[in-house]
Amino acid sequence: MAFPSTSSVAYPRSLSPLRRCPGFLALLVAVLLFLSFQWAQGSRELSWMPQCTVYLISSNDIYEGMDNADKTIAYTNQDGRIRLFKVTTREFLSSSIWKNPLLPKDTEPVAEIQEIAEEQLLATGSEVSNLSSTETLETRTDPIKLKREVFRRKRKEHRIQELLQVDKEAELHMRNVATNRSRNFSNKVRASYNIWRLQFHHTNTDSTLRLMKDQIIMAKVYATIAHSQKQPDMYALLMKCIKLCQEAIGDAHMDYELDSSALERAKAMGHALSSARDVLYNSDEVSRRLLVMLQSTELNIDSVKKQNSFLVQHAAKTVPMPLHCLHMQLTTDYYFRDGTIKEYFHDAALKEEEDKAKREDRSLYHYAIFSDNVLAASVVVRSTVTHAKEPEKHVFHIVTDRLNFAAMTMWFIRHPPLPATVHVENIDNFKWLNSSYCSVLRQLESARLKEYYFKAHDPSSLSDGNENLKYRNPKYLSMLNHLRFYMPEIHPKLDKILFLDDDVVVQKDLTPLWDVDLKGMVNGAVETCKESFHRFDTYLNFSHPKIAENFDPRACGWAFGMNMFDLKEWKKQNITGIYHYWQDLNEDRKLWKLGTLPPGLITFYNLTYPLNRNWHVLGLGYDPAVDLAEIENAAVVHYNGNYKPWLDLAVSKYKPYWSKYVDLDNSHIQHCYMSEQ
Structure with missing residues (x-):
């Protein structure tokens, strides 16, 4: 508020003595100093201002530079005395908007943009009071950018609603499919069901057969060690178990083809191997014996491959007995033309004459x-x-x-x-x-x-x-x-x-x-x-x-x-x-x-x-x-x-x-x- 100039105002006579009273002027200066001191203390209690008139001081500074976080406000209390205090932008509500009476109404920002601006400021972790002298609030809350943010927010909310709707439809579809599948599910082989795939379930396995073959291999290893260390009892026991297991296996390829005594003989072999391991086990010796067996097996495989190649070639160039029989039967009929065979030859001779021209056509x-x-x-x-x-x-x-x-x-x-x-x-x-x-x-x-x-x-x-x-x-x-x-x-x-x-x-x-x-x-x-x-x-x-x-x-x-x-x-x-x-x-x-x-x-x-x-x-x-x-x-x-x-x-x-x-x-x-x- 502007105060009237003293030169244009006629003071009443009752006040004219004050002008000539230097004491009064000194008192006025003291009051002004006191008010300045109160302003310096930052007295900002808005609750002290019931039914008061508020005047904004330095309004041009407020609207031209929003970087001034501290603002001075003058007001009159109930007694008509003038009071001053300082506030910051942080003390206003989040919905408050700075309004400049000098600007047109259509250029004033809306509450939604102001809210977005404050959210952006909070998201960056900075506060208004900490803004540098070169970074103004105006640049942080550019109206164009704020409007773009509003549009982005609306699109985001719209997309969220669409996704929620799609999720609901997909969930309903999956629920219907699962319901139909459970209604039509038929497990005919319930006794063979497991959590794995049914086609990998084998009724006839060879686990016992493979176990017995592995036992025979280890028994042969320990038997050779026992023989070299002159332990005849252990050697005889292992050789006996090997013979019994081989008899139980025979020509079996699956467990169901094993002899009925196979399990008992496998258990006996297990006890014999346990005893041999306690007495004869030496990692280096066992490894060496296994390596020798491996090399011997590889040589046997090479020999079998050669034999197989020879036999395949021999079978390929050999005429099968039924085919040889067929040739002999036909050859016999050709040379012994009796009965109906003569008729075949007569018809064939006639057709050959008819077809002679076709051979060169x-x-x-x-x-x-x-x-x-x-x-x-x-x-x-x-x-x-x-x-x-x-x-x-x-x-x-x-x-x-x-x-x-x-x-x-x-x-x-x-x-x-x-x-x-x-x-x-x-x-x-x-x-x-x-x-x-x-x-x-x-x-x-x-x-x-x-x-x-x-x-x-x-x-x-x-x-x-x-x-x-x-x-x-x-x-x-x-x-x-x-x-x-x-x-x-x-x-x-x-x-x-x-x-x-x-x-x-x-x-x-x-x-x-x-x-x-x-x-x-x-x-x-x-x-x-x-x-x-x-x-x-x-x-x-x-x-x-x-x-x-x-x-x-x-x-x-x-x-x-x-x-x-x-x-x-x-x-x-x-x-x-x-x-x-x-x-x-x-x-x-x-x-x-x-x-x-x-x-x-x-x-x-x-x-x-x-x-x-x-x-x-x-x-x-x-x-x-x-x-x-x-x-x-x-x-x-x-x-x-x-x-x-x-x-x-x-x-x-x-x-x-x-x-x-x-x-x-x-x-x-x-x-x-x-x-x-």
Whole structure:
């Protein structure tokens, strides 16, 4: 409040003597000094101000600089006397707002923003009284920032409400699912229930069996120690327990197969081992004995592996008795043409004359099969005709050896795959196939190759453990295996032919293969390289300069078994001549071992067109982990390897794909295979 100037006011006469009274002035000065002293003491009791009028001192300072935390206030009490005191912003309520009467009303902050400002100040841990001289309250409570904070708070509250609603809905959904699950739950095997997974619960365990085997191992260790320390009683006790436990185990593989006395003998062995441990235990000695046993066991394992490899190779190259019986029965019927057999031959002769033109008809679908296995060849033909959309247009050219020609011919005379055409030929009728023309025949007649196969001192015996034992298989000596390199000579009037191995099964129509554009390549085949497997360096000797100079060791390999050959391109590029060149270089077997795939990779190098993998799936003769989905979707499945489907070695889960095409109603098959069982 402004006081009126003394120059513009007329004082009453009653007061005029005061002006001339110096004592009065001294008293007035004393009163002012007293009031100043009271102000300095910081008297700030608002309760002293009932029904008083308050005046803000230095209002410009208050509103221009909020950093002044201490404010001076003047007021008049009930007696009309003027009083002064000092307050700070902390003494106002949290809802109080500084109002500047000089500013418009629309620029004044609202209570909500003021509340947020004070919360921010409290969150920073600072107080108004501690603000520095350079940091003002105005900057800490910027209106724009405060409004943003208000919006953030509202969004946060809205989001919290949404999450709470979602949580309630999710909880209700989970509760309903749990209720339905409990209603439909059925535990049929309650006696076998446990807190773990039911499928891991085994009724027949081998825990007791494994315990007894471990006991035998430790008993042998302590028995050798007892024998070396000349303790015959302990040695005899342990050996007796070992013998009893071995008798109880027998050939058991599970606990239920153990002898009824197994538990009692295991307990007796436990007591014997406890006694031996008290007397004979020495950690160094026991460790040494166990190490010796481990080394001996490893040697036994290596020996068993070699024996297993030898037996598998031997079984793979051995003709099963039922299959041999089938060939003999068919051969007998071929040469003794009595009764109804004569009628079969008469009909076959007539059909052969009718089908003679088909053998050279380029508009038909021609297949080449080289086999000495009647049953295998019959499955290939039957499975192909079964899935052919136009079976009358399919012609099968089967070439076999002199020994099996009668049986092969007799089978297809009695079981022709009508309306398809089958023509069986004897390899001995190919007069052009002689040692002067064919490199392989010339090598087969050489003394070195005969020595490699037939000499007793050659490392084909089990004791030498030859890693290339599989190459001693007689099929590598058979010329039937190499006829695939003479396609134009065998079929001079054909343009295209599909080669099929006798260990394949056809599951789809193969006629679309004739429409595949080989783009000038000679051989259409499925590539077999997966990561580092089945590449050229797997089959060829790249330490030889001839191989290293002409081929890429990382080139992708492919497979024989289902191959589309363009015979026109074959003749144009002289593929047979290339084959002869490399066969002559490999006479001493330094470029590759025996077989047809290595020379095939060389002969058709950069001349092979990759077909889609679904056309040809391999590995059913050696790999038990072939994807069943790939097998089902494959056009041709191939039993390459030793585990052929007609052998007892066959992988059981793959055998049905082949056996369903065997004519089990055939009298010869029933006679040979049923009698074997």
